[in-house]
Amino acid sequence: MTATLVARGLAGGHGHRTLFEGLDLTLAPGDVVGVVGANGAGKSTLLRLLAGVDQPQAGAITLSPADAFVGWLPQEHERVPGESVAAYIARRTGCAQATEDMNAAAAALATPPETGGLDPADTYSWALDRWLASGAADLEERIPAVLADLGLDLGSAPTETSMTSLSGGQAARVGLAALLLSRFDIALLDEPTNDLDLDGLERLEAFVRGLRGGVALVSHDREFLARSVTRVLELDLAQNSHRIFGGGYDAYLEERATVRRHAREQYDEFAEKKADLVSRARTQREWSSQGVRNAMKKSPDNDKIRRKAATESSEKQAQKVRQMESRIARLDEVDEPRKEWQLEFTIGAAPRSSSVVATLSSAVLTQGTFTLGPLSLQVNAGERIGITGPNGAGKSTLLRALLGRQAPTEGSASLGANVQIGEIDQARSLFVGAGSLAATFETLAPDLSPAEVRTLLAKFGLKADHVNRPVDELSPGERTRAGLALLQARGVNVLVLDEPTNHLDLAAIEQLEQALDSYEGTLLLVTHDRRMLEAVHTDRHWQVDAGQVSEL
Template identity: 30%
Template sequence: MIVASVSNLEKSYPTQDVFSNISFTINKGDKIGLIGNNGSGKSTLFNILTGEISKDFGKIHIPNDVSLGYLKQQLGLMSDKSIYDYCLEVFKDLIKLEENIRDLEIKMSGEKNPDKLNEIMIEYAKKSEEFEKQNGYSYKSEIRGVLIGMGFSEEDFSKEISLLSGGQKARVELACLLLEKPDLILLDEPTNHLDIKAINFLENFVKNFKGSVIVISHDRYFLDATVSKIFLMENGGLKIYDGDYTSFMAQRKKDLKVQNHLYKTQQKEIKRQEEIIDRLKNLGGSKRKRGISQSRSRQKLLDKMERVEKPDNLNGSINIRFTPRIISGVDVLSVDKLKKSYDKDIFEDISFNIYRNDRVAIIGENGVGKTTLFKIILNQERKDDGEIKLGSSVKVGYFDQEQKSLNTENTLFEEIREAYPDLTNYEIRSYLAKIMFYQDEVDKPINELSGGQRARISLLKLMLSDCNFILMDEPTNHLDIDSKEALEDALIAYEGTVLVISHDRYFLNKIAVKILDMHKDYIKEYLGNYDYYVEKLKEESLEDEKKPIMTQTQIKKEEKKKKLKRLEVKKIKEKIEKLEKESNTIDAKIHKLTEESLKEGFYDDEKKVIETFAKIKNLEEKKQRYQDRWLELSLELEDD
């Protein structure tokens, strides 16, 4: 089944031709990666498909019965609803149906006329069947599962959306889109605000989703895991490759090799023809008239020649090289039993060491405190406890994912001039050319730059700092794939030390020699890249399964040791208090239902009797679970 088809699509602006003659078909179940350098028109294509901007020419056909969902890269989500209530909006029709069913139940319990009761029961049966067909009994658990998959805790569910960060809002929007399950999903850089756990959740969703997905992404690992087709946008056109990202790259290299040869051969021929035309034009004497005529004929043939597009790899990419001015000592950074808290604990007991020439990646769930750790290292935030020590002759350079160090009122040229006043105008322009800003582009204000362009100027400032210890917070978020590869090569060649926060697993695989897996109360070291880390996790999981079977007493003692190691007394007390409140609430509900069962005429309605006592039983079982948990926590507290 075709869910969308595009034919001869064109779009341009007064100062730029975006793309032309784009054609493709999307079938049900297609998982497509849309890639291309920044500015190639990927988001523009999405906006045309959704009708947010108009096309200049071409045809788009999306059948009326095909639903379309779109997650933008830049979001403006504003709502005074809680996260959970906002997600409930996805199921508003289902909730309305549920309310109708409850109304019918009330009508049935009070209707004495057998004929009318029969009519109500028929309607009730129809609506109940429809409710079940739409998975009405599972939508609440589905919301819970998706929100947890997106990295929210159950305590977060009640948070007001207007108080969330940009990244959290993006995760809420993505959660709603996954809950909607439209026939065709368009995702624009969906992994930018996700931690690795949430990315894995999204990967599994996309792989198992029965509908179609087109994803704009520079996350090569994600593309390998999810797509079976690549749409490449370059030079104003679109090329289609079958397979995942790795397959695409292999075929792409072959194509570029052929295209390079054709392009260079044609350029030589064009140059030869132009030289002949110039000679013919400059013939003198009796040959002049004939020479001019022949030059015009040759020029016409040259003008009609179908030109081979200049391959992207000949257009160049950013050219950066990090070179430390001085060599640091062997011990670069020592962190011992570090603790930080705001209204609640962020992390504690964080310890690790970094040595000269290490390339270390810190990974962990969102909110675990990775960026806060960086700010403490940089003296931008104070620690609550523990020790941090930088080694001798260590000069730190920092890449901030939000690029807050950039003065948005400056032009590109002014930004470099301000940071490095000793550079000449020629040197500044030369450096800006290395990150692909040429001629008048250097006078462009920073507040007009895209995220990728701002990332490039931040990388240049870092390159010019001559530091020997680089800290990078999500450096690949806004970079296109060519720029990512240039950064990877620069970091591998770097003779200093690197500490990077990243959820880009392809990037981590290529540059990291050590992984630090950060949790709220410990950090664990893995001496390898990301694939090594994943393999070790699998081994650890298998080892846990192979451990000898212990007695129940031994198991309880072991579990108690682990819990006491990672749980504070304050947290245990809070959980106990919460369980007590929930138990009291259940008691009140049981009491109310019991009171109803004592009312006159209660046993006249058999259905109501069954439902009421089923509710009482469920509540009593729930209360027992709460009491068991309460007792378990109380014993832990006593032992402590």
């Protein structure tokens, strides 16, 4: 069915902290609204409110028709131990909940209705309609075809394969399958592009463009936004404001730059005019005071005419001062645009490594039933290598082999001397566990004092309310920023970035690209971010596919 979701005067935040307020948004059929803003601005919070998962601090959300199927897909795939691929897809598509509600309503039919309560038959009818609308009736039959189309060979039935047994790339493709199998009337997508390869991104773009219902999505993939969205909702944390821009993502970038330039020009004009009036008022006061003092010195007590003239002159000066002060008071106050927080960092440099950083000689690597190789590759000091390929093709396996973390089953691998590795892996695995962020970071950077650790983390937007929290409670974006801070804290001559843009906001991605421009060591960059591939200079390009590595 076609549906419309309307939010009026919406306010949301965490606890007593309000992130946005007075927000109006309409999602009508055909709308694709991209929600952008710095990490922590409230993007995920907004989607949770629109989905009805959380309650707003103020405002109201209406859905027409009231029984429309709203689907919310959070940014992390939430792989539950013991959950099969089929069960995961059923949960992500809303079919599992619809089935549970229908079964509960069917069981209630055998119970006499309470006085004044809902008729169990009506409840069952509603639950049945929702079950049918969710696509649960034929989901099991549709799953294998979609998985096969995505090139995901599980080797067994989806009901038997556990999600936790899949690689990161395979899990990302199952997440995409869940989205393609969904039948949402309104779709709320939080970072749907994370971990998707280029083929997956193109399929996602086609899916979003083909939806009949409205879509609100959070994404930091600039090319995906440019190809998909019809409007942009910006949550501006620095200005404590929000604004909707029409015309797509690239038009938003141009209009935002114009709006910010005009705001700065208006403030500068106001500040300059006010400063001029204040200066002139100060000069008038000085002249008035000087005139009175001169009159007192030069005018004899009995010279009434000269004393009267001096008095009148000082009064005129005082009147001019009052007029100037009145003009200052009548100025329309213009608030100075607050400067946005920006991630500004450099990658710490270590002494140069040996001329050969890593080699693979006829190396064959196996991961379960997957085989990569045989490979004969060499990475030289200072080389910048971009690595691309489909999900599950073996990019992460290749990195582990080059870094000496996975021994080949055939052939050999060697790591050069004086290699100082800095890494951000897909799972952000350095920052996991129940320990606080500060304690975890101090362990990883023992040369820094606790005070230096806190100062460094604050530069990356991780302040007092972050450093004492368990690492597992941090958002993916916050863990990624902690990883970037670690790159600055430790000397690095081999930098390994595996999907570094996942969970980073747009400003931080651009800052990362600038930092990579000035980095002079060896770089291994795995990314599906099409604009990062264009922005970051690389010397070589490896394509990983079908168990082999080819140089493009």
